[in-house]
Amino acid sequence: MPDPVSLAALVAALALVLYALFGGADFGGGIWTAFAFGPRAREQREALFNAIGPVWETNHVWLIFVVVTLFTAFPAGFSALFIALMTPLVVALVGINFRGAAYAFRHYGRASGREVPFSARVFEIASVLTPFALGMAVSATAAGSITIENDVVATGTAVWLTPFTVMGGVIALCICAYLAPVYMTVRVSGALQEDFRNASMAAGVALGVVTAVMIPLALHTAPEFSHRLLGSWPMLCVVLAVLAGVTTQLLLLVRRYRFAQVMTGATVTLTLAGFAAALHPDLIIQEMPLRAAAAPRSTLIAYLTVLPIGAAILVPSLWFLYWTFRGEPAPELPPAGKEP
Numbered sequence: 106m107p108d109p110v111s112l113a114a115l116v117a118a119l120a121l122v123l124y125a126l127f128g129g130a131d132f133g134g135g136i137w138t139a140f141a142f143g144p145r146a147r148e149q150r151e152a153l154f155n156a157i158g159p160v161w162e163t164n165h166v167w168l169i170f171v172v173v174t175l176f177t178a179f180p181a182g183f184s185a186l187f188i189a190l191m192t193p194l195v196v197a198l199v200g201i202n203f204r205g206a207a208y209a210f211r212h213y214g215r216a217s218g219r220e221v222p223f224s225a226r227v228f229e230i231a232s233v234l235t236p237f238a239l240g241m242a243v244s245a246t247a248a249g250s251i252t253i254e255n256d257v258v259a260t261g262t263a264v265w266l267t268p269f270t271v272m273g274g275v276i277a278l279c280i281c282a283y284l285a286p287v288y289m290t291v292r293v294s295g296a297l298q299e300d301f302r303n304a305s306m307a308a309g310v311a312l313g314v315v316t317a318v319m320i321p322l323a324l325h326t327a328p329e330f331s332h333r334l335l336g337s338w339p340m341l342c343v344v345l346a347v348l349a350g351v352t353t354q355l356l357l358l359v360r361r362y363r364f365a366q367v368m369t370g371a372t373v374t375l376t377l378a379g380f381a382a383a384l385h386p387d388l389i390i391q392e393m394p395l396r397a398a399a400a401p402r403s404t405l406i407a408y409l410t411v412l413p414i415g416a417a418i419l420v421p422s423l424w425f426l427y428w429t430f431r432g433e434p435a436p437e438l439p440p441a442g443k444e445p
Contacts, residue, residue: 109405113178114388114395116412117171118381121243122374124167125280127427129373131157131164133285135204135232136278137304138225149300150225152293153285157208163426165201166419177408182388182398186242188258189251189389193238193265200235204228236281237274241265244273247330247384253392269326272319279312280373287353287369290362298362305365306357313350316376329391333383342379346372 134153141149176183187194207228245251248269252259286304293301323331333339349372356365384390388398399405 109402109409110395110399112409113174113399113405114385116409117174117178118377120167120170120174121381122377124164124171125373125377126284126370128164128167129236129277129281130284130288132232132236133281133283134289135229136282137285139229139233142304143300145296145300148297152289152297154208154211156289156292162205163423166423168201174408178400178405179388179395179398180400182393182395185251185253185258185389185393185398186246189260189264190242190245191260192262193242193245196238197235197242200231200238204231204235207231232281233278236277240274240277241270243277243380244270246388247380247390248273248327249329249390251389251392253389267326268322269319269330272315272322276312276315276319279308279315280376283308283312284369284373287357287362287365290357291366302357302360302362305369306354309350309354309357309369312372313347316346327390330383334379336383339379339382342375342382346375346379349375 134157138150138153141147141153143149172183175186204227207224211224211228242265245265245267248267250259250264250267250270283305286301286308289301290298290305320331320334323334334343349368353365353368353372356362356368386396387394400408
């Protein structure tokens with residue numbers, strides 16, 4: 106049987122990628138509702154809200170799966186990470202809850218004609234803060250600022266608030282802002298499609314710039330991570346991510362939107378794969394190897410045995426939801442107190 110520690114780590118990494126691709130686009134929809142532009146800004150916001158509607162809760166399944174995998178397969182690592190990164194993780198948790206509540210209040214409030222004030226602003230602010238905080242938390246595992254001495258995990262602002270982690274948060278924001286408008290180009294038409302095309306290309310340039318800036322920044326602030334990143338496999342992922350990003354821009358330029366969607370997903374996947382490859386074989390760089398963080402072999406085997414059963418139920422259900430949904434506006438609800 107293949108090494109269960111490596112398999113469990115691969116599952117966690119895959120779940121993180123899926124959360125980035127689906128949940129990231131969800132957050133990106135909130136980001137672009139805040140930065141909607143031009144004479145069709147209102148129409149852009151409406152299209153984004155309609156697209157998010159059926160899937161905004163579903164997308165967090167992947168985050169829940171990441172958390173469950175960590176505390177089941179890597180309990181020591183789960184404990185260390187949540188002690189060291191309590192602040193950004195709590196910010197993200199609060200943001201997810203406020204974002205969901207604001208979305209629900211806005212949707213049902215508008216349908217009943219009694220919209221809650223500031224619900225849209227809360228949704229937009231939470232859509233920015235949450236991926237930024239999650240990006241900081243993920244990048245902190247590679248920053249080299251988390252230390253463990255005599256089983257005591259370092260805490261404090263310096264652990265998660267560094268130039269490297271701040272840039273990691275910015276990259277997370279750019280990934281979200283990159284995914285959402287590319288996905289939207291196949292859900293709308295006409296002038297709105299052009300608006301989202303322009304937003305996609307701008308976000309692609311921004312993501313390319315911040316990831317390029319991250320490399321020299323890592324050389325100075327996270328030397329061990331940068332040394333690993335410049336190795337063969339991680340660097341191959343980086344090069345392929347660049348090629349996928351350039352291809353996406355070209356596809357957007359010639360308006361081949363469905364192919365652009367695929368290449369956008371490849372860009373994000375390869376970017377995160379490069380990060381994971383550079384972090385390997387550690388869960389917390391230089392402080393906690395995956396093997397030290399892992400549960401006993403019997404627990405890992407039980408987890409990996411049950412995993413396909415859950416996947417057989419979950420994956421087809423999600424595929425049906427994503428495949429059948431085309432982003433049509435949700436039906437209007439009747440005013441409160443009246444029958445449909």
